[in-house]
Amino acid sequence: MPNIMGSSFKLISILYRKSHIWLNDGCKQYNLTAAQAAVILIVCDFEVLTQEGIIKRLSLDKSVIAKTLIKLEKMEFIVRSTNEKDRRTFNISPTTKAWDVYPFLKEQMDVCFHRMTQQMTDAERAEFERLLLLAAEASIALDD
Numbered sequence: 001m002p003n004i005m006g007s008s009f010k011l012i013s014i015l016y017r018k019s020h021i022w023l024n025d026g027c028k029q030y031n032l033t034a035a036q037a038a039v040i041l042i043v044c045d046f047e048v049l050t051q052e053g054i055i056k057r058l059s060l061d062k063s064v065i066a067k068t069l070i071k072l073e074k075m076e077f078i079v080r081s082t083n084e085k086d087r088r089t090f091n092i093s094p095t096t097k098a099w100d101v102y103p104f105l106k107e108q109m110d111v112c113f114h115r116m117t118q119q120m121t122d123a124e125r126a127e128f129e130r131l132l133l134l135a136a137e138a139s140i141a142l143d144d
Contacts, residue, residue: 026108
């Protein structure tokens with residue numbers, strides 16, 4: 001196998017692609033994609049979010065989130081309701097169907113993480129997760 005260590009960006013790209021492939025495969029039984037699973041997870045984690053809140057937390061394009069939310073609403077995983085403070089904004093909430101699939105999706109995320117870190121010790125895995133969180137938080141903070 002050729003040495004791929006020369007580019008951090010390339011390594012991140014590989015991890016992103018592989019984790020989405022694994023998550024897509026894991027979520028097939030619920031007819032969900034990795035992107036849809038991520039939205040369900042974030043909405044369940046926060047219980048109520050605006051579309052803008054989802055965009056900020058997942059760092060995805062507005063049009064991608066809009067299309068994903070439309071699909072998830074049709075599939076009855078989320079509901080939209082008018083935000084009382086800003087009538088132009090919708091609150092996005094999980095349905096019972098989303099809550100039912102939520103533990104499975106969390107498990108699938110863990111499976112993907114353990115696949116990519118299978119050659120690490122528990123201490124290395126914990127440090128890797130800590131460093132990923134640090135990098136993600138720094139990246140999100142740049143958007144503020």
